[in-house]
Amino acid sequence: MTRRTITGFSNPTVKALRALRDKKHRKREGLFLAEGLRLLTDARECRRLPQSLVMAEGRDPHPLLAALEAEVEAAGGEIIETSPDILSKITGKDNPQAVLGVFAEWNTAxxxxxxxxxxxxxxxxxxxxxxxxxxxxxxxxxxxxxxxxxxxxxxxxxxxxxxxxxxxxxxxxxxxxxxxxxxxxxxxxxxxxxxxxxxxxxxxxxxxxxxxxxxxxxxxxxxxxxxxxxxxxxxxxxxxxxxxxxxxxxxxxxxxxxxxxxxxxxx
Amino acid sequence: MTRRTITGFSNPTVKALRALRDKKHRKREGLFLAEGLRLLTDARECRRLPQSLVMAEGRDPHPLLAALEAEVEAAGGEIIETSPDILSKITGKDNPQAVLGVFAEWNTAxxxxxxxxxxxxxxxxxxxxxxxxxxxxxxxxxxxxxxxxxxxxxxxxxxxxxxxxxxxxxxxxxxxxxxxxxxxxxxxxxxxxxxxxxxxxxxxxxxxxxxxxxxxxxxxxxxxxxxxxxxxxxxxxxxxxxxxxxxxxxxxxxxxxxxxxxxxxxx
Missing domain, CATH: 3.40.1280.10 (SPOUT methyltransferase, trefoil knot domain)
Incomplete structure (x- = not known):
């Protein structure tokens, strides 16, 4: 389990996450982003856990978010705390949701x-x-x-x-x-x-x-x-x-x- | 009837057309853009004629395009010839279609x-x-x-x-x-x-x-x-x-x- 805080816009993790908006990078890394507690809860209930969870500092607490965080930690995933501005930079949205999951792609044969x-x-x-x-x-x-x-x-x-x-x-x-x-x-x-x-x-x-x-x-x-x-x-x-x-x-x-x-x- | 050629990117007509991609400008002018011969032919067959027709120089001739051009001229509309690059600037697309119509919006009560x-x-x-x-x-x-x-x-x-x-x-x-x-x-x-x-x-x-x-x-x-x-x-x-x-x-x-x-x- 890892837990860390990112405060700088030029942090390499921010750049790497931001690059996942681009198909070429996404395919090379085999990773994709899913935004928002509702989507991440759907994923959890389908037994799809993100390998990293990126959360905005100062977010409102929510029992479903706490449950998700606990499961990601238990599964050895990474928890990243960052500012809403950096989340905005990663997602390219003015009003990003307070939580973002980084998932490994799957492909059923x-x-x-x-x-x-x-x-x-x-x-x-x-x-x-x-x-x-x-x-x-x-x-x-x-x-x-x-x-x-x-x-x-x-x-x-x-x-x-x-x-x-x-x-x-x-x-x-x-x-x-x-x-x-x-x-x-x-x-x-x-x-x-x-x-x-x-x-x-x-x-x-x-x-x-x-x-x-x-x-x-x-x-x-x-x-x-x-x-x-x-x-x-x-x-x-x-x-x-x-x-x-x-x-x-x-x-x-x-x-x-x-x-x-x-x-x-x-x- | 007016017919003219636009060669400069900073021509005010280019700016005005480009601005129609923005909702606020579109509403103020009461105009909208429709791209491509197929769409413009559909419009013509529904008796909707553009008030201006913007066409790329060096386009392939087409009988439907000639018919459209003739009808727009007959109705007193404007024919503008310009470069593919300027059409690209107006539409915001890398590969714009060779013809673009400027229509007055309508609104049925x-x-x-x-x-x-x-x-x-x-x-x-x-x-x-x-x-x-x-x-x-x-x-x-x-x-x-x-x-x-x-x-x-x-x-x-x-x-x-x-x-x-x-x-x-x-x-x-x-x-x-x-x-x-x-x-x-x-x-x-x-x-x-x-x-x-x-x-x-x-x-x-x-x-x-x-x-x-x-x-x-x-x-x-x-x-x-x-x-x-x-x-x-x-x-x-x-x-x-x-x-x-x-x-x-x-x-x-x-x-x-x-x-x-x-x-x-x-x-």
Whole structure:
């Protein structure tokens, strides 16, 4: 256990933490930041403890914060006390929350996913917007999905924006990365229905013959899914588009479809 | 008709356009920017013409761009030619699109909405994220909604982020602003069912007795709807929440509900 106080803006730890806002540094260190007592409590309840806890001096005491601090100390983690100004510098926010956790990234191998553990899985292909990934994690949590599988070159689910948009679901949902060439053979080696929202030959999404475990595949924000990925799906469904637009926001499409799958599987 | 070329970064027009990225300036001028030929073509097809068109020198010719240019000229608008670097300075992007439109903001008075013109209307209360507003506009277009009504202090639907997220729907959907005290008497003066996604006393959202014109009310991202707003609704519905989270992203909740309302009204 370590406990220390940082008072200087030019302290190397401050610089190292601040650098975690940048993807390249984050990947090199394998670390990410999560801000705020609510998010950190969600993490703790999902048995994810930060390796370091950075806390503002003069913060209001809170029983959940005391509990978190005790667990991080017990696990051999580091407790850093610093000023609100330095926390502001680390997070890049004018009004940072009073507590910040530094977490080691995790990455579940696709082979380690228990596909029968949940009736629904979300699959994102080349999604570029970290806010969309975070929102998909949040929706996945809400529909009782098992996790989010990231195919091909997706945004970083551990970026500040994705973590924030996930509202804690980054800690509850399994997150696996795979190429299409890894994903498809894994999927076909067991049960699993692959469903895509499609504009091409497709059945109406309402009342389609969904089957668990159902893998809902959503493609890149501007290009959609590659044609051969769509062709490999067991079911292609289409949602009504009554206006000028020909597609929905990717996270919205995933959610409308996931809630329909949930209703059909349970109905 | 005016046509001119701007070559200097310190040209006052460049400064004025650049300032439109800031909400305060945008509101004072009553102008907003929309970028890219696709978005500007959507606008044109919805009979929204920019008062000025800013185009990059050396751009690729395109029949849709030529048509747009001709219409802006015919309507007495201004055509500005400038360098890609200056366009980059105006938009704040490294790789700006080759064309930018400057539009006068519009604002439909709530009294002017034709509530029977569409079976669905989206209503946002104190939504703070412009991306969520833009996504709601995009979803509204997709479900054939009539427009988006902004209640109380919402983000700006004409901000660059909202316009981008709307994918052109900012030009197809009516946009009205009202206080709750203006909205509720207007609604009650005619037909209209007010529906809220709620965590309190509520019926399941699937198969609820929706009726057109149906007004789907979604509350602030962190606080949700005020209790008395919820109490004033005709129908409170709840969506399954199977995980740790107790709410969905606001734009996601609006979309899941809007698609269910569409399915029920037509089913």
């Amino acid at each position: 696709i082979e380690a996913l228990d596909r029968h553990g949940s009736p629904i899985w979300l699959v994102a292909q080349a999604l570029r917007d970290p806010g969309n990934l975070g929102t998909m994690l949040r929706t996945g949590d809400a529909v009782g999905a098992g996790g989010l599988i990231l195919i091909d070159d997706c945004a970083d689910p551990f970026s500040a924006e994705a973590v924030r948009a996930s509202m804690g679901a980054v800690f509850t949902q399994a997150i696996a990365k795979a190429t299409w060439e890894e994903f498809l053979p894994w999927l076909r080696a067991g049960d699993g229905q692959l469903v895509a929202a499609s504009l091409r030959e497709a059945v109406p999404y309402c009342g389609a013959p969904y089957a668990a475990p159902c893998f809902i595949l959503v493609g890149n924000e501007s290009r959609g899914l590659p044609e051969d990925y769509e062709a490999a799906c067991d079911l292609r469904v289409t949602m009504p588009m009554r206006g000028r637009a020909d597609s929905l926001n990717a996270a919205v499409a995933a959610a409308v479809l996931a809630y329909e799958v949930l209703a059909e599987l349970e109905g | 709530i009294e002017a909405l034709d509530r029977h013109g569409s079976p669905i209307w989206l209503v946002a209360q104190a939504l703070r994220d412009p991306g969520n507003l833009g996504t709601m506009l995009r979803t509204g277009d997709a479900v054939g909604a009539g427009g988006l009504i902004l209640i109380d202090d919402c983000a700006d639907p004409f901000s660059a982020e909202a316009v981008r997220a709307s994918m052109g729907a900012v030009f197809t959907q009516a946009i009205a602003k009202a206080t709750w005290e203006e909205f509720l008497p207007w609604l009650r003066a005619g037909d209209g069912q007010l529906v809220a996604a709620s965590l309190r006393e509520a019926v399941p959202y699937c198969g609820a007795p929706y009726a057109a014109p149906c007004f789907i009310l979604v509350g602030n991202e962190s606080r949700g709807l005020p209790e008395d707003y919820e109490a004033a609704c005709d129908l409170r519905v709840t969506m399954p929440m199977r995980g740790r989270a107790d709410s969905l992203n606001a734009a996601v909740a609006a979309a899941v509900l809007a698609y269910e309302v569409l399915a029920e009204l037509e089913g």
